[in-house]
Amino acid sequence: MRRIVSLIAAGLVLALGVVSAGAQTPEERAARYLESVRGQPPLLLDFVERLPKGADLHHHLSGAVYAETYIDLAAHDGLCVDTTTLALLDPPCDAGKNQPPASPGLSNQTLRDQMIDAWSMRNFHPSPEDRSGHDHFFATFGKFGPASDAHTGELLAEVLSRAASEHELYLETMFTPDHGGAAALGKKLGWDDDFGRMRERLLANGLASVVASGSQALDAAEKQMRLDLHCGGQSGASAPDPGCGVVVRYLYQVLRGIPREQVFAQILTGTEMAKADPRVVGLNLVMPEDGITSMRDFDLQMHMLDFLHGLYPDVAISLHAGELTAGLVRPDGLRFHIRESVEVGHASRIGHGVDVMYENEPLRLLRAMAARHVLVEVCLTSNDVILGVSGDQHPLPVYLRYNVPVALATDDEGVSRSELTWEFKRAVETYHLSYAELKKMVRDSLDHGFLAGTSLWRAPEEFRPVAACAGDTLGRPSPSAACQRVLAGSEKARLEWKEEGEFRKFESEF
Numbered sequence: 001m002r003r004i005v006s007l008i009a010a011g012l013v014l015a016l017g018v019v020s021a022g023a024q025t026p027e028e029r030a031a032r033y034l035e036s037v038r039g040q041p042p043l044l045l046d047f048v049e050r051l052p053k054g055a056d057l058h059h060h061l062s063g064a065v066y067a068e069t070y071i072d073l074a075a076h077d078g079l080c081v082d083t084t085t086l087a088l089l090d091p092p093c094d095a096g097k098n099q100p101p102a103s104p105g106l107s108n109q110t111l112r113d114q115m116i117d118a119w120s121m122r123n124f125h126p127s128p129e130d131r132s133g134h135d136h137f138f139a140t141f142g143k144f145g146p147a148s149d150a151h152t153g154e155l156l157a158e159v160l161s162r163a164a165s166e167h168e169l170y171l172e173t174m175f176t177p178d179h180g181g182a183a184a185l186g187k188k189l190g191w192d193d194d195f196g197r198m199r200e201r202l203l204a205n206g207l208a209s210v211v212a213s214g215s216q217a218l219d220a221a222e223k224q225m226r227l228d229l230h231c232g233g234q235s236g237a238s239a240p241d242p243g244c245g246v247v248v249r250y251l252y253q254v255l256r257g258i259p260r261e262q263v264f265a266q267i268l269t270g271t272e273m274a275k276a277d278p279r280v281v282g283l284n285l286v287m288p289e290d291g292i293t294s295m296r297d298f299d300l301q302m303h304m305l306d307f308l309h310g311l312y313p314d315v316a317i318s319l320h321a322g323e324l325t326a327g328l329v330r331p332d333g334l335r336f337h338i339r340e341s342v343e344v345g346h347a348s349r350i351g352h353g354v355d356v357m358y359e360n361e362p363l364r365l366l367r368a369m370a371a372r373h374v375l376v377e378v379c380l381t382s383n384d385v386i387l388g389v390s391g392d393q394h395p396l397p398v399y400l401r402y403n404v405p406v407a408l409a410t411d412d413e414g415v416s417r418s419e420l421t422w423e424f425k426r427a428v429e430t431y432h433l434s435y436a437e438l439k440k441m442v443r444d445s446l447d448h449g450f451l452a453g454t455s456l457w458r459a460p461e462e463f464r465p466v467a468a469c470a471g472d473t474l475g476r477p478s479p480s481a482a483c484q485r486v487l488a489g490s491e492k493a494r495l496e497w498k499e500e501g502e503f504r505k506f507e508s509e510f
Helices: 002-023 026-037 041-050 067-077 109-118 133-148 152-165 181-189 195-204 207-229 260-276 292-296 298-311 337-343 362-372 380-387 396-401 420-431 435-447 481-488 491-508
Strands: 054-056 168-175 247-255 280-286 316-321 349-352 375-378 406-408
Touching (some): 026 041, 026 435, 041 420, 067 133, 133 380, 207 260, 247 260, 260 280, 260 298, 298 316, 298 337, 316 337, 380 420, 406 420, 481 491
Parallel strands (some): 280 316
16 A cells, blocks of 8 residues: 555656646746756857857957958958068068068968967967967957958958857947047147047047048948848848848947047047947947056046046947956056946946956945946956956856846957857856856846847846836737837837847747
């Protein structure tokens, strides 16, 4: 009798388990599958590869392109390569001076490997000439730079095609579309301690032409990008690349390491471009944060942003801040960059934020960032190869603990030899992130993007739809009439709605 009772009980348990498993939502099944493959890297890679990834918000256009592409472009343009430094040079080439054509990099494996290693973090090992990952990383841009200047459209085509293959919907990429016009104008007019007077001088002496040239350069680049990706849809043409479906917008890239009058001119140009051209959705300050000028002028640059924000309050700002670690600068240089970027520089997003726990009153800062909904663009691979900060030393878990919104990003995936899928895999493996945490990061990436329009969500980080869409199944092809009106009026909400549909498809596979 006891055996019969035991068999009946076991059957009931099995039946209840089947019912329970059947009652799981698709989201719960996806979460359960992630837990089952967490310790199996090949299956985990497959999971995160198929995962909808929303947006890459911290992305430098020139650094996102792989060295192999730059070799092709250098050969096409007839550029030369200095075989001592492996930097590209303009012609004429002279093999007698160790400056032969770069074109042998297409077929000479030894030269090709040397160029790839010099233009990326591949095979990097410290040496007396190349002492740190930080120095090697930032030196790459000057070496392949001549191959990037005239090929913005081709670069866009490469990164958008890759973004589509990784299930991204939106890309904000940083570059300087006026190709130095603003910096040249700032240098010509010089410095003035009165920000208002300096702005008026720039506007009166040709800044509008610089802004117009930047928009024209964007026109040409996007035309070439659409041509390369076959986005036109003409009869008989090749099938459009999936990259045609990725929405791309631009952050005007200000070089914080150049003289102050040029920095001000670039910030002003970025704000004017964002006001005049809807494709430019904000600005960011770039270059090594530990550089001489970057450190010396940090406070001054934040006050430039503060002044111009008062005149252009609708221009969004994301700032590199805290891309530092102990020993790289003096201890007092670690104390204030993130806080001042938020409180003075009006940054609604922070790039990197690695040294947050070295800031004055770091826990108070974290709570303030959470309250202000300041998102941190986390670039795990970049922080490792540049700063040597990874694993338990990285503040990602701290940001999550204090409810600061975060989004995973690539920074310079070509230089780092990485991609967004691998950033997700690294995050899951290193920090044991749950599916719910990954999904929140993806939603946050779209919600904190600078795309035009109101959000699909009632409040940041809550992910409850606005009232008009509350009764709808999120992401379905035919929303209700009330919800459709919301989507029709907001590009951001439409993309967030689309992402919910992508999540529904993804989760249905489990």
